[in-house]
Amino acid sequence: MRETPTYRIPLGILLLFVGIIIYSVIIARYAPGIMGDWPTWLQTIIYLTLGVVWLLPLKRFLIWMETGSWSPPKG
DSSP states (O other), X not given: OXXXXXXXXXXXXXXXXXXXHHHHHHHHXXXXXXXXXXXXXXXXXXXXXXXXXXXXXXXXXXXXXXXXXXXXXXX
C-alpha cells in the first residue's frame, strides 16, 4: 500500500470527470441528429452501448492512478 500521497489520484479524478463531461456532451449533441428518425428500440440499444463503452479504457486509467504504470502489476 502507498504511504505517501501522489498527484495521480486527484488529477485522475479530475481528468475522468472532464472526460465524461466531454464524452456525454458529444453524444448528446450529435447522436439525436444522426439517429433521431430511427426506431426507438434501436436508439435504446445504441444509447445503452454508448453509455457502457466509455468504461472500456477505464481499467488501465485506474491502474495508472494507483501505480503510475499503464499496465497491470506483474505477479
